[in-house]
Amino acid sequence: MDLVTARQLTGRDGSDGAAALAAAAAEAEPDSLGAASRLRRSFAPDLAAAALTQVGLRRRAVTKFGDRAGELWFTPAGLEQATRPAVAAWRAERIAGLGARTVADLGCGIGADSLAFAAAGLGVRPVERDPVTALFAEQNLGVPVVVGDAEQAELAEDWYAFCDPARRDGSGRVWNVDQFTPSWDFATGLLARPAGACLKLGPALPHRMIPDGVAAIWVSDGGDVVEVSLWSGPGITPGLGAVRLAEGRVEELWADSRRAEVGAPAAYVYEPDGAAIRCGGLGELAARHGLSALAPEIAYLTGPEPVESPWLIRFRVLEDLPWKEKLVRQWVRDHRIGTLEIKKRGIDVDPAALRRRLKPAGSERATILLTPTPAGARCLVVERESDRIWHST
Numbered sequence: 304m305d306l307v308t309a310r311q312l313t314g315r316d317g318s319d320g321a322a323a324l325a326a327a328a329a330e331a332e333p334d335s336l337g338a339a340s341r342l343r344r345s346f347a348p349d350l351a352a353a354a355l356t357q358v359g360l361r362r363r364a365v366t367k368f369g370d371r372a373g374e375l376w377f378t379p380a381g382l383e384q385a386t387r388p389a390v391a392a393w394r395a396e397r398i399a400g401l402g403a404r405t406v407a408d409l410g411c412g413i414g415a416d417s418l419a420f421a422a423a424g425l426g427v428r429p430v431e432r433d434p435v436t437a438l439f440a441e442q443n444l445g446v447p448v449v450v451g452d453a454e455q456a457e458l459a460e461d462w463y464a465f466c467d468p469a470r471r472d473g474s475g476r477v478w479n480v481d482q483f484t485p486s487w488d489f490a491t492g493l494l495a496r497p498a499g500a501c502l503k504l505g506p507a508l509p510h511r512m513i514p515d516g517v518a519a520i521w522v523s524d525g526g527d528v529v530e531v532s533l534w535s536g537p538g539i540t541p542g543l544g545a546v547r548l549a550e551g552r553v554e555e556l557w558a559d560s561r562r563a564e565v566g567a568p569a570a571y572v573y574e575p576d577g578a579a580i581r582c583g584g585l586g587e588l589a590a591r592h593g594l595s596a597l598a599p600e601i602a603y604l605t606g607p608e609p610v611e612s613p614w615l616i617r618f619r620v621l622e623d624l625p626w627k628e629k630l631v632r633q634w635v636r637d638h639r640i641g642t643l644e645i646k647k648r649g650i651d652v653d654p655a656a657l658r659r660r661l662k663p664a665g666s667e668r669a670t671i672l673l674t675p676t677p678a679g680a681r682c683l684v685v686e687r688e689s690d691r692i693w694h695s696t
C-alpha cells in the first residue's frame with residue numbers, strides 16, 4: 304500500500320476512510336473477489352483494496368491482540384513482526400523497573416512494544432523508516448513517529464534505547480547478522496549507552512554472539528520460546544537467564560556454570576522449558592530439584608521423586624526399553640497402541656516416519672521418549688503427569 308492510500312484509509316488526508324473500512328468490515332470474506340468488486344462500486348480501487356486488507360489483517364490479529372485488534376492498524380509485515388502483548392508488557396515493566404523514564408523505539412514497526420512502554424507509564428520516542436508503517440504506528444500510539452533511519456536518530460542521553468531489528472529476508476531462522484536492519488553493529492552499539500538499552504532478537508542467537516557485560520534473557524510465552532533480549536545499563540547484572548510467561552505469571556531463572564550430573568532414568572523424567580534450555584539453565588534446575596541429566600547435552604532430566612516446577616513437564620516412567628525399533632514395534636502391537644506420541648532428543652529419527660513404521664493400531668494410547676542414557680539409547684514409555692505447574696520453585 305502506498306502512503307497516499309494509507310492516509311486516505313486512516314482519514315489523515317480528510318478522506319472518509321472509515322466508510323471504506325466499515326464496508327469492508329461488513330464482508331464475511333474480505334479476501335474474496337466478490338468483496339473486492341462490491342467495495343469498488345463505492346470506493347476508488349486502491350482504497351477499497353486497502354480497506355479489505357486492513358479488515359483481513361485485523362481479523363488475523365485477534366489471535367495475537369485479542370479484542371484490541373479491531374482498533375489497531377497493521378501492515379502484513381508489521382503484524383507478523385509485532386511482539387506478543389504479554390511479552391511486550393513484561394519488557395516494558397522491566398524497563399520501567401530499571402528507572403527509565405523515556406524509551407526510544409528504534410524501528411518501532413506498528414508499535415506493539417511502544418504501546419506496552421506507554422501502558423507502563425514510560426514516555427515513547429518511536430522511529431520507523433517505512434512511511435506507511437510509521438503512519439499506522441502513529442495511529443496506534445497517538446504520539447508522533449519520526450519517519451527515517453533509526454541509525455541517524457538523535458537520542459537524548461537519558462533515553463533508554465530499544466531496538467527490535469527486522470531481517471531483510473524475513474526469515475527468523477538464519478543467524479546472518481548482515482541481514483539485520485537496523486544493523487547488528489548499530490544495535491549492539493546501543494548496549495554501550497550509559498542510560499542502557501534492550502535489543503530483541505530471535506531465540507536462536509548463538510551464545511558466542513552475546514556481547515560481554517550484558518544480560519541475555521530467553522523468553523518463553525505460553526511454552527513457545529519467542530525471543531532472546533539483551534539488556535545493558537543501570538540495574539542490569541550480566542548473565543544468562545530465562546523468563547517464562549503464562550497465565551499472567553512471570554518466572555525467572557538464571558543460569559550458572561553448573562552442569563547437571565548424568566544419571567540413569569529414574570521414576571520420573573522431566574522436559575524443561577525451551578527458554579531454560581537455551582539459556583543453559585539445566586544445571587541450576589537439576590541442582591534445585593536434585594535431578595540428573597539422562598546424557599550430556601541432552602535436555603531431559605530425571606529423578607526418583609515427583610518434582611513440581613513451572614520450568615518442567617513431568618512424566619512418570621512406565622517402562623524402560625532398549626531403543627530397538629523391532630522391539631518397540633512389538634511393544635506397540637502387544638499393548639494395542641493406536642495413538643502414539645513420540646518424543647525424542649539426541650536420537651537420529653524422524654518421529655512421523657517412525658510412527659508409520661511402528662504401525663500403531665488399537666484402542667490404547669501411549670507416549671514414548673527416545674533418548675541416549677548412560678545405558679545406551681533407550682525408549683522410555685512415559686505418562687505425562689503434569690504440564691508446568693505454577694508453584695514456587
Ligand SMILES: C[S@@+](CC[C@H](N)C(=O)[O-])C[C@H]1O[C@@H](n2cnc3c(N)ncnc32)[C@H](O)[C@@H]1O
Pocket residue numbers: 381384385386409410411412413414415416430431432433436451452453454467468469484485486
Ligand atoms: C521487527 S520490526 C519491529 C516490531 C516492533 N517491535 C513491534 O513489536 O511492533 C522492525 C521494524 O524496523 C524497521 N526498520 C528497519 N530498519 C530500520 C532503520 N534503519 N530505521 C528505522 N526503522 C527501521 C522496519 O521497517 C520494521 O518495521
